[in-house]
Amino acid sequence: MSAPNTTVPDDAVLSALCAVVGPEHVLTAATHDLTAWEQDWRRRHRGRARAVVRPADTAQVAAVVRTCAAHGVPIVPQGGNTGLVLGGVPDASGTEVVLSLQRLQRVRALDRDNLTLTVEAGCVLQAAQQAAADAGLWLPLSLASEGSCTVGGVLATNAGGTQVLRFGNARDLCLGLEVVTADGRICNGLRGLRKDNTGYDLRHLLIGSEGTLGIITAAVLKLAPQPAAQLTAWASVPSLAAAVALLGMAQRHLGPALTGFEVMNRLALQLVQRHFAELPMPLPGDAAPYAVLLELSDAEGEDHARARLEAVLAHALQQGCALDAVVATNLTQARTLWHIRECIPLAQAQEGLNVKHDISLPVSRIPAFCAEAEAALQRRVPGARLVNFGHLGDGNLHFNVQCPPGADAAAFLQAHEATINTLVYDLVHAHGGSISAEHGIGRLKAATLPRYQDPVALALMRAIKQALDPQHLLNPGRVLVDR
Amino acid sequence: MSAPNTTVPDDAVLSALCAVVGPEHVLTAATHDLTAWEQDWRRRHRGRARAVVRPADTAQVAAVVRTCAAHGVPIVPQGGNTGLVLGGVPDASGTEVVLSLQRLQRVRALDRDNLTLTVEAGCVLQAAQQAAADAGLWLPLSLASEGSCTVGGVLATNAGGTQVLRFGNARDLCLGLEVVTADGRICNGLRGLRKDNTGYDLRHLLIGSEGTLGIITAAVLKLAPQPAAQLTAWASVPSLAAAVALLGMAQRHLGPALTGFEVMNRLALQLVQRHFAELPMPLPGDAAPYAVLLELSDAEGEDHARARLEAVLAHALQQGCALDAVVATNLTQARTLWHIRECIPLAQAQEGLNVKHDISLPVSRIPAFCAEAEAALQRRVPGARLVNFGHLGDGNLHFNVQCPPGADAAAFLQAHEATINTLVYDLVHAHGGSISAEHGIGRLKAATLPRYQDPVALALMRAIKQALDPQHLLNPGRVLVDR
Incomplete structure (x- = not known):
């Protein structure tokens, strides 16, 4: 009689991931303390990751996703791990691979005349704010965790903060995204345009989807002149x-x-x-x-x-x-x-x-x-x-x-x-309100959501999830409970 | 030898539509001049509608959609018919039913403290502006066609206009939508919330989708205080x-x-x-x-x-x-x-x-x-x-x-x-630009879009269309060419 092997690391997957990002960027509990990736920000939950994989760039993110997809391995994308709803930490199964975006931290471009900043997903929000300030401009997105949270995480969760009154939520400060899809293709929408009506707005669909529809790897952010x-x-x-x-x-x-x-x-x-x-x-x-x-x-x-x-x-x-x-x-x-x-x-x-x-x-x-x-x-x-x-x-x-x-x-x-x-x-x-204003749903509220969300809206969300991630490998069980 | 009968009105469908909206609101070329619905704003194209159907409210819109879906009849949603890319007029086939939203024109609510206006899709933009002005408030969305275009059309095409610099496009002024889905269900997202992270942003997906993913029947719009x-x-x-x-x-x-x-x-x-x-x-x-x-x-x-x-x-x-x-x-x-x-x-x-x-x-x-x-x-x-x-x-x-x-x-x-x-x-x-800034794609640019849109983005759009409108009956051939 053989024991179930769902939690035994699959050497074939880990070897393949090592080949993509280098063995030093595939961390497992056998060799590393994974607390920083497995434990949530409020320290109320501790999951267990099959491995933490740290790709260096967008091409590597895509290759990691293709590798996991080929092996049917679920992926939990993670930025600064400052989320409050268990959206970015692995569950207790030990089967999920944490895909950390933290090495993608370059500021790719700053365009003064266009008032835009192009940054990679792993860039810490404060570093993005500083890049804008260094050019005499203002990235008007500010939250308590800005010293740790990343631009990718902020967009994946559509973070709010203290300047929403004038500038809107994170989504309102984003003009374009680069995204890796569930089958490991790269969707390049990094355009710094204030008007663009060329098809469905994939940007807004991805923003706030908490890593369940695709993985944000870079973004174009709107800047404003600094106030006097x-x-x-x-x-x-x-x-x-x-x-x-x-x-x-x-x-x-x-x-x-x-x-x-x-x-x-x-x-x-x-x-x-x-x-x-x-x-x-x-x-x-x-x-x-x-x-x-x-x-x-x-x-x-x-x-x-x-x-x-x-x-x-x-x-x-x-x-x-x-x-x-x-x-x-x-x-x-x-x-x-x-x-x-x-x-x-x-x-x-x-x-x-x-x-x-x-x-x-x-x-x-x-x-x-x-x-x-x-x-x-x-x-x-x-x-x-x-x-x-x-x-x-x-x-x-x-x-x-x-x-x-x-x-x-x-x-x-x-x-x-x-x-x-x-x-x-x-x-x-x-009273016509929302049970999650700025924190998102994650795993924490996924089971609660159906009680309050419009049932037709939920059905549409499920259809979209099925269409964009038919294997249900991108952050499964977050936002929508798997059925 | 019998003639092809694709353009012969199907009595069963028309009878069923008459039962839904009343015979006086099912117009055909046999009894009415349909120019106002069949000819585009620039008067460069004239299509042919199987019928023009004018439902009175959201429930009737849903019933019309269910009726058409049951008979496999394509639907062209239409507001003020001021579009510039042939998104809202029927093609020449004579098979498409024009679903006019013009009778849904109520102002449902104005909330002064929340700075929101809830209006139906067929409300003319100028009437919505006036409703805001009557309350001493400002709906900062202004375009040349505002005397004819409707709120639903403006949102379905994510219209721009002259105040985008400060207030953004039409999508940026919308907090919530009521939508009829391709299978004739009503999705109620009419919430006047400035922060709401409870799942995928269906609102932004529908806005700018030109009636190909669902039919907008009402919206909550953001208002601003009038400037001094x-x-x-x-x-x-x-x-x-x-x-x-x-x-x-x-x-x-x-x-x-x-x-x-x-x-x-x-x-x-x-x-x-x-x-x-x-x-x-x-x-x-x-x-x-x-x-x-x-x-x-x-x-x-x-x-x-x-x-x-x-x-x-x-x-x-x-x-x-x-x-x-x-x-x-x-x-x-x-x-x-x-x-x-x-x-x-x-x-x-x-x-x-x-x-x-x-x-x-x-x-x-x-x-x-x-x-x-x-x-x-x-x-x-x-x-x-x-x-x-x-x-x-x-x-x-x-x-x-x-x-x-x-x-x-x-x-x-x-x-x-x-x-x-x-x-x-x-x-x-x-130069990193867009071939359609504010007019949309419609039928006019649908064949051109694939040359310039990212191929992965196009594939995602097709997957979303397939998921939300598997019969391809909502404005088929607009935005995405049917394959």
Whole structure:
């Protein structure tokens, strides 16, 4: 009687992969510590890879895919491994090959007159931002993980971040892609065109498909002129409805100069105060229910920017949609304001495990949704604490739930996580929202998606997956559960 | 011996369609003049429809599609019939049913706080613009045919227009779609969300697919606050390279307030002068090689806008990238400047038949491309006159060729159209450009596309078409030639 051999490394595949990329770029657990590729960013899951393969260029990526396809081996494309939904780490089967794009990190071209940057998928976002800045230009895509995440990963997941209000999501900053298909062909769509109606938009189909339809190997990104001045302000507001009113006011007065509009509830700030006591709170006695952070990017200069921002805030104070407000007087102060906002997830982690949501809603529905969700939460899980913050300008909230003070967080999650998720997602759905605003689906939400996604849409997605990856070898089980 | 009966109306289908939409909304040539649906906008082609069917709502659209699918009858979805590439008119076979969306024209919702407008596909673009304006908001999508074209058509073809520089193409203004699939199911994606990463982006796949993958029945469109002031300026420039330099200067100084940047060559303006003699030219003795039109949309007010625009123009004059410049002093003058630009295609038509191109290039390549293309054109077709104008800010040129003065235009086209197309498109391709920037492919360019589109991209498009419309009944032969 022979043991099942599905998890025994197939020498033929590994040998073939070694022939493609060189043996030093085919890593296995037998010879290497694969933690960096097998463990997810939040360190809540650890998979097992058949091997980690590190091709050097697009041709090698294509050859790796052809090799895996020939042997029926599933592939998990991976960038900086900063994803939050288990889209880029292998499952526990030990059968999946991790295809790391990290060696494809060249900046291929920067075109000043066309305002475009062509970079390879493995280029770290911060390096791409720097390449733009070195040319006096601006890549207006910014997220907390920018020091580790890669351009390919950012596009494969259609990442969001803090500048979506003006510049859109990652997809909106991409003009063209180079992609390796499921059968290992190279599709060259690296065009830096702002208008191109020559057939179906494969670029947008691939962006956000989380490596399940093809592997992004390079991209043309849109750049913008650097603003002459950027200013940051902080305001306390009496309610979420007031925050929405302030958003509308700021959009009317500032137009596209408004590049950031974040919101945070009182508990979010209290956690930051508790765990980052050295961070000064911007407004004294900050006991307002919500605070907002505004960012203005001005094409004219600092004086002009300051006058505009102060005018909006004065109007908001007069109208009662702000209780108090302050404009950062220098870059250090501005960075501190952003730092407070960015510390919320870290403060949450310090406080203990919590139930995270990455939801979006029509901006108009946010006050009603939050009121209903908070009330329902208190009914179902008395004492649960809501840490509510996010990119209000985009309708995107991180609506996270922490256990009651002093409770055992792990036991709380064990007992309530599924209930809380269903409660929140059902209400999100009822208000026309999305259960994944910027993080994607991955494996984490793949089984949940069918409950909320339109069934016809799901059927179309399955048909597309079948058409472009008939062997189901590209990141199988991510986005769509395999049937 | 019996005659072939492919063009004989199939009573079973027509009866079934009558049962769905009512007999008064199934029009045939036997009882109606079908010119409005069978003839294309440029009046160069006249097809023949088996019938024109006019459903009243989405459910009827789905039922019409199911009926046609059951009988294997091809469907040509049609909006305002303003397309320029034979994408929305029937072919000559008499077998295709035209499915007109014109009765689906309701404004379903306007959400002020969310800045969204939900409209049905048959709503005329101008009516949608008006619905936004009535609420004090702005639908920043504007094209010459806006009085006739429909929202559905604009999205199905990913139309461009004059405000792409700041707001993007039609696809960039759409947050969600309602779509009828090839098998007559309704896919409800009418969500007004700025962030939504729940699976593949079907919206962007459908937008620009020209009715070949599904039929758009409604859409959620993004709105913007109305600008406080809009100003228009005109400048003569010594060369295309100077125009590109002026564009960069304007983008740096004005940022996103620059909402329009059009370019026109001398001949384009001379034709307007000849055929619209009553239109005053903005600058005296306008003999510069090129002129540009700039539009500034300002969130603060007219004085502020004027000071900014004058500062940019003064700088341009000083740097030599403008020879002369004028800012419109009132709305009438501004409209006249735009009117001159918009009269170019009309003046061309008055001058006689011509060879039209709708191309895009990286902005940085435009001067070199135009120099090479113009020289090659003169070598191959001596005396041919180039009417070159378009949306320079988007890299989109209408690079049109008129016969030598006094020559027979029809004979000229007969002799040279194919040669000129190949010459222009080959050069566009060599410079990394697109043979269809904003008009689409339709039937007109479907046979040309494979020469210039990446072969792997074409294969993926065919796979997607096969997956979503396996019977090939949705607008067959448009975008992709049937094989």
